[in-house]
Amino acid sequence: MDIPYTTTNRPDTGLYNAKIGIWLFLASEVMLFGGLFSSYIFLRIGADFHWPVHELQVLPGFINTLVLILSSVTVVMAWANLKMRKIAQYKLCMWITILCAGVFMCLKAYEYYGKFNHIGVKLTDGTILTGHFPEGGYRVKLEEGTKVTINLKTGDPSYFLKWVTTENPKFKNAAGEDVLLDQQGSVMSLLDVFLPGDWDKSSFGQLKRTMAEAKKTSVELTAVTPLTIVAKESKTFGHTGKTITFRDGTIVEGRAVEDKMTLQVDKVDVRAALDEEKSLAWHYLGDEWKKAFEEHGTEEAEKHKSFDKNDERFLRHVKQMEIHAPTVAEHNAKHGGAKHSAETHAPAEGAHGAEGHGSHYPEVVLERKDIGFWSSFTPKWNNYYAIYFTLTGLHGLHVVAGALVLAYFLLFDGKRLKEDPEHLANRIEVGGLFWHFVDLVWIFLFPLLYLL
Amino acid sequence: MSADNHEDLQQHVQKYKKIGWLLAIFTVITVALSFWELPTHGLNIIVGMIVAAFKASLVGLIFMHLNHERSLIYKVLVFTLVFVIGLFVLTYYSHEHPLVFKDFDGYTSGH
Numbered sequence: 001m002d003i004p005y006t007t008t009n010r011p012d013t014g015l016y017n018a019k020i021g022i023w024l025f026l027a028s029e030v031m032l033f034g035g036l037f038s039s040y041i042f043l044r045i046g047a048d049f050h051w052p053v054h055e056l057q058v059l060p061g062f063i064n065t066l067v068l069i070l071s072s073v074t075v076v077m078a079w080a081n082l083k084m085r086k087i088a089q090y091k092l093c094m095w096i097t098i099l100c101a102g103v104f105m106c107l108k109a110y111e112y113y114g115k116f117n118h119i120g121v122k123l124t125d126g127t128i129l130t131g132h133f134p135e136g137g138y139r140v141k142l143e144e145g146t147k148v149t150i151n152l153k154t155g156d157p158s159y160f161l162k163w164v165t166t167e168n169p170k171f172k173n174a175a176g177e178d179v180l181l182d183q184q185g186s187v188m189s190l191l192d193v194f195l196p197g198d199w200d201k202s203s204f205g206q207l208k209r210t211m212a213e214a215k216k217t218s219v220e221l222t223a224v225t226p227l228t229i230v231a232k233e234s235k236t237f238g239h240t241g242k243t244i245t246f247r248d249g250t251i252v253e254g255r256a257v258e259d260k261m262t263l264q265v266d267k268v269d270v271r272a273a274l275d276e277e278k279s280l281a282w283h284y285l286g287d288e289w290k291k292a293f294e295e296h297g298t299e300e301a302e303k304h305k306s307f308d309k310n311d312e313r314f315l316r317h318v319k320q321m322e323i324h325a326p327t328v329a330e331h332n333a334k335h336g337g338a339k340h341s342a343e344t345h346a347p348a349e350g351a352h353g354a355e356g357h358g359s360h361y362p363e364v365v366l367e368r369k370d371i372g373f374w375s376s377f378t379p380k381w382n383n384y385y386a387i388y389f390t391l392t393g394l395h396g397l398h399v400v401a402g403a404l405v406l407a408y409f410l411l412f413d414g415k416r417l418k419e420d421p422e423h424l425a426n427r428i429e430v431g432g433l434f435w436h437f438v439d440l441v442w443i444f445l446f447p448l449l450y451l452l
Numbered sequence: 453m454s455a456d457n458h459e460d461l462q463q464h465v466q467k468y469k470k471i472g473w474l475l476a477i478f479t480v481i482t483v484a485l486s487f488w489e490l491p492t493h494g495l496n497i498i499v500g501m502i503v504a505a506f507k508a509s510l511v512g513l514i515f516m517h518l519n520h521e522r523s524l525i526y527k528v529l530v531f532t533l534v535f536v537i538g539l540f541v542l543t544y545y546s547h548e549h550p551l552v553f554k555d556f557d558g559y560t561s562g563h
Contacts, residue, residue: 014522023525027532034536038543045547053493058483065479073472076515080461080468304489313493436515443507446479447500451486452493 007422022430026437033441036391040448043383050271052384053316053452060107061450065442071100072439075432082425094410101403108396115377116234121263121366122373123280126272131265131361137163137230138239138261146223146254153217155248163231171221179221233376259368264361268293269320284364288328296321326362388449395445398438405431471514478507
């Protein structure tokens with residue numbers, strides 16, 4: 001039986017059925033995104049932190065906006081060309097649309113990657129330092145006797161061993177026998193220790209079955225040597241100083257003998273500091289940077305003197321400073337601070353000269369007691385990032401879904417193109433309507449998240 | 453909407469290109485406006501949203517053909533609009549006047 005009203009309009013509605021379908025769907029989508037935009041307003045009004053403005057890089061967002069506009073033009077042109085039976089142009093327009101979706105998602109991935117690897121540290125006095133871990137993660141040295149529990153249902157030793165920087169770490173099992181794991185942490189070799197005997201070691205499925213039969217779900221090891229762990233934040237659930245829980249369920253518990261955070265600082269924000277003069281930032285970065293910060297503040301205050309001193313924008317310009325170089329002199333030179341002396345400064349106290357590492361930023365080693373909270377720029381950091389990832393993530397899923405549907409029409413609907421192009425044109429129109437809606441949502445997202 | 457006429461469609465294509473350029477220009481304007489600090493940031497947000505609403509209406513009216521659609525679609529959209537406004541009002545209301553059950557256990561009534 002043929003589906004009715006795919007090309008002709010239904011007499012009572014005056015529309016082909018798919019079109020009513022897509023509009024009803026889009027109505028529900030408006031409610032979905034409307035709810036989220038409403039949440040955005042709610043979170044912004046109720047924010048107990050300085051709402052970030054111009055904190056995301058504008059350029060990728062700007063390019064993505066243009067890319068989506070281009071794709072909106074090409075998808076509607078694809079439809080018009082198909083209506084006119086200009087098949088080559090129709091196909092070209094469809095390919096450009098799908099390519100645009102790819103470019104959009106690549107830029108999105110680039111942005112997300114940047115956020116996942118950018119760290120914010122709220123010091124106990126309210127000062128915020130942002131930057132990067134030079135070693136890729138927070139470095140903790142745990143004393144010998146550290147207990148490692150590996151959840152064999154969800155993970156394997158290779159996961160946590162990747163982040164252990166100790167050379168040849170040694171472990172004992174519950175029976176007190178030595179277990180030597182190589183840095184690759186072969187699952188098989190570990191299980192051989194815990195599940196001795198003859199069993200088929202050729203497949204992971206067999207391994208799981210063997211484990212199930214032995215009723216083993218976890219393996220407990222005790223480190224005989226001190227363990228130094230430098231884990232990417234995205235690989236752990238949390239980090240209490242005593243316990244590190246990895247994303248695969250591995251739990252490392254021990255006493256930290258070295259628990260300091262090495263951070264390459266790229267921004268100082270004293271807007272929430274109790275006393276910006278005595279901010280902990282200067283304890284770590286030193287007086288040279290404090291002076292540079294104050295000079296920066298004076299310059300910015302002069303530029304924005306028309307603003308009220310409590311205006312959020314005044315504070316944004318005056319009370320935070322981006323750092324562009326490892327030393328004050330280089331920073332000033334880069335930042336056009338010609339009036340500062342060009343002499344080279346010795347690295348400030350607490351700020352290790354990072355030139356040796358090829359770093360672009362001053363490096364500080366923060367004491368645990370001074371760190372109130374730290375996180376990468378993910379929903380954990382604040383509600384702005386929570387709503388940013390929710391909105392852009394959901395929007396990104398729509399981009400992928402829309403591109404898949406359009407790609408299907410282009411690549412797998414060849415028969416319809418030959419036999420019933422009018423029906424295909426209607427399908428493209430419906431897919432296009434969804435695509436325009438995705439563009440329309442982005443038109444609001446871009447200014448709200450990147451600009452305002 | 454059915455623009456079956458070849459010439460009409462040809463004209464439409466030209467129009468789509470023009471609208472595309474217009475949207476790109478307004479994107480540049482949106483970015484530029486965000487760096488121009490108006491007396492209050494609230495004004496910046498309002499201006500930004502007006503430009504965004506204008507861009508969105510171009511997409512809706514021209515690309516999504518809402519400038520000449522059947523009445524049924526408008527009816528669907530009017531309903532959606534009413535519900536969305538309701539959603540925003542509820543959020544606003546819950547923020548400004550959180551729902552409080554007065555005399556509930558005598559807790560908030562001040563007895």
